[in-house]
Amino acid sequence: MNTVPFEPKPYHWSGPPPGEAMSAPPRFYTDPAIFEAEKTHIHLKTWFFAGRVDEIPAAGDYKSIETVGGPVLLVRDEKGVPRAFANVCRHRSSTLLDGCGHARSILCPYHAWSYRLDGALMGAPGMNDAPNFEKSKFGLTPIRLEVWDGAIFLNYDTAAPDLRSYLGNMPDLLGSHRMGDMVKVWDIQIEIGANWKLVLENAMETYHTGMVHSETIGAQRSISFPTQGEWHCIQVLSDRSIAVLGDTEAFPMIEGLSEQAGKGAFFTVIEPTTQFAFAQDCMWWLAVRPLAVDRSLLSIGGAFPRHFLDLPDFERRAAPYFSRWEAVAKEDVGILEKQQAGLSSALARPGPLCWRDDKVLALNQWIRSRLPSDILDEVIA
Template sequence: MKDAARELKDNVAVPFEQARAMPPSVYTSEEFLEQELSHIFSQDWFCVGRASALCNPGDYVTLELAKQPIIVLRDAEGQLKAMSNVCLHRMSTLLEGRGNTRSIVCPYHAWTYNLDGSLRGAPAMTLNVGFCKDSYQLPQVRCEEWLGWVFVTLNAEAPSAASQLSKVEDLIGDYGMETYTETFFETHVWDTNWKVLAENFMESYHLPVCHANTVGALSKLEEMVCPPGEAAFNFHTILKDDTLKIALAHPDNTRLKGERRRMTYLLAIYPSLLITLTPGYFWYLSLHPHGVGQVQISFGGGMSPEFVDDPDAQMHFAHLKSLLDDVNAEDKGCTEKVYRGLCSKAAKPGHLSHLERPNYDFAQYINSRIQNTH
């Protein structure tokens, strides 16, 4: 079996002008995936979604992060909290999906926890002389809100998300991303490796071809700007014309000036939060591996406050959501084809275009995390 970590180390050792795509083993190796779970998803901040989706006491969402079941919720005092989603009795998982609850009730024996994770009650435990209700507390998980996003990490030593992403704020602070309202959220599983989908988002080189029937004709390669990335993220920008009005700054938006009123940022926050941010709307993907050949996708989006308050908001957004669904279908087809090709014995990485600079930076990030363990 090929050593994917060694192949990746050799792959990223050249300057960008000579760079190639990552080797197939990086996408198809089960051993490499285990290293990613241990040294990326167990260590870095992972995006759960938007804080506005957890606005009321008892609102919750569940996830598995590096095989660890987690609950993220708004507690009775209005604070965001994250904790283990495993009962402290016989270790059943507790909540599923998303929703609202007054308390956390185990579906196995009805042990019941408060929204802060403390044990409220446990039926038929009075005859066990060693049982003390007050000694039970669901283990807490680090949780932070940043510009409207909710992040969790299993790493007690990780620097704060805000400190790692301060340069993102420098780039897009005038967009007011924290004020955008999420209006849809979905989950999907696609038959491709998580990095294939992440890289697909990171470059717009594929837009004229993969998205020929949707946004391809609106995508001018010569107007795409792909600067070198930063330690915690990369980005590129596209200028939009007035074909899709909701992609531009609303007339009531006085924050953005000049060219920025039609500038779209495509932000890739490591490891796997992918944000398309326009002056009028945003959409995002948050990715987690589901085996080497599948990816779990959280897909959401919404509008800037000016468009939320616009009388034609729903008409604009209905058109946008229909477009995003069509774009997603195209991306699904393209990325699943890439994964099938990566599994071929004939697969060999080619040189990168100058429009794939973010992919090179992403490979450097992956390599840095994996090599730190070797």
Template sequence: MRSPELNDDFFAAMESSIVDVDEAQMLPPSCYADPAFFEFEKEAVFAREWLCVGRESWIPEPGDYFTAEQIGERVIVVRQQDGSIRALSAVCQHRAMLVAEGRGKTRHFLCPYHHWAYGLDGTLTGAPAMERACDFDMSRHSLPAIRVEVWLGFVFINFDPDAVPLSPRLSAVTEVLKNYHVETAEESAYPGEPSKEYWNWKVRFENSNDGYHANRLHAGPVHNIVPSALASFPDLPSDTAGYFRYNQTLHMDASFNPTLKAVLPVFPGLTPDERHRMLFINVPPTLFIVGRSETLTYNIFFVHGPEAMSSQRGWMVPPGVSELPLFKERLQMNVDGSKPIFEQDRHVDEQVQIGLRSRYANRGRYSWQEKSQQEFNRWLVERYRSHWANLQRGRQAPFSQTSRSRGS
């Protein structure tokens, strides 16, 4: 694979990836494997879009926090004394030591290196032996604040202080989830450290998007209850920040376990039509949700490099279900039933990444069952072109520069 020359022709060629799905082809393979393109993509997408980093329920009390990493930036998400949530850079403003790791509960963040102390809001409250430093003003050395927004309990951050709010552009997705009442659903325990994966984030995101492979790669009695041929793709607003597809099932309350049916109580607000399908939701670039009648499953993606990412997976069920007899055992039936599917997908992601590095990798054509890929391409190409145009006009400094200027 040759590194692409980023020029007007390169981005113009992406037009063929956003036309009608029956005519469209995939993005150039270099978009998935080339380090130089990933550096461009970090600026075009990850420095300016809303990135999911976790769940509000992970930090229920004041002082609770968790850390997350996107594109090399370590972030702290912490519950304030007034109940609000703030996102802060985890980088100490003295010598760049990380002031927090993992998750926990604290009254303040203390840098273990030189004991600079920061309040929950990021304000520098203590800096030992700095009284001789000329013109040292503690108020100028707070942890940089990062924009944060919560949508249906999912916590998103945005490195761009001028970014357009997320929730209004997710109105269609919010509506399709209405009868699940996500705001009151019970959640599985904190899912632990993200699992490491060694492929491009778009490979993983597209696999999650893709219903075309479902009855082929996953052929068998469990996944055959959701035929690829019964997929449908609703029209959504042009400015939507998320996409979804329906997939009808062969019977009501279908589920991926040996019984092929729900083994937990279903979400009580679902209509008969909703109980007769599965729901696949994508909020690019970092969140994927699957809705069945008995569970909502989410995957949060963390992007680290051109061929490096990690993900966290969690479950949600109707209120009170976790108190029922044999709840853990029934939930485990669904976890175990999905595990072979998950492992097949991981193997494919690994092999696709190898193929994308090849000089023989092609810009393949799509089936109608892959319309989600064309929708994803449209979301991406709009951002690629916008950033390229701004770079050409000199209107947009690289993220590294804007970050330094905000923190100086």
């Protein structure tokens, strides 16, 4: 039974009507002052996707990631609890662990301070005789972590609303995909010479697909969903999974999908930097890490229902998904770098948005509503 209380629309326009609505001014994507303001007022206050619990399945498993707030360590502690810490030593701030792996404790490579998996400082050579030194005060700095159906989200702001309230009705629409039963099977990282907002805007419109992706996914048709919470949603209509190209054999549909979920792939943006996409047989993500006003790190990953991995020919059947995700992403990167170059022109100006840019406008408005008006007035007026 479909209990999803969503009413899809051809497009969902809020603000100036099509024909009057314009793209954001070029400086929105090129001015370092905007980038700094976004960091302070948006990125350090909102939830962002950091990885999946199945990437650190056992006590002692860890994964280090880069975030807009600096290096972070995801660790499964001795009790099996996923935790996040600044990947920064409390002595003199060396980073601690690189990449991913397994460790019984966290050892600093500089002066050998060591930490338990729950972050407590365990050993600090030479500090025993230091008067007033209290080991208990120098554990690793924790970062707020919450999990939604296997997806780990972090937030630098201890006062921010919890993840569930932030996501609003997103779990209702996507619950039938049972993301909690999925396992990450693939990921890649791509550095992009473009502003982070362009990456997400591009990921939420199908206007460009017939042109940019003519050799891969081709033209697509999408509908939009009004949402409640800090996220946006479109659905690309297709009666078969679009996570694999052409007539390549797809995995079976996930059992128990809602009627709406069976109609195509949902593309979502959880503000500000996370895209989750859900086809009828899998999900994948784009996690965008803003590096500079004109540089971003894109982490792409894909997950399948756990029982698909037991299929004897899983590897063979999954490989075309990985090549499709990578090929399409690289096509997008190519056009985004052209767009960033164009936006940097002294002659670039805002342009009129097409009705198929409805979510571009929605994403622009979300960011602008969270930046201080003095900065917007100065940079964007």
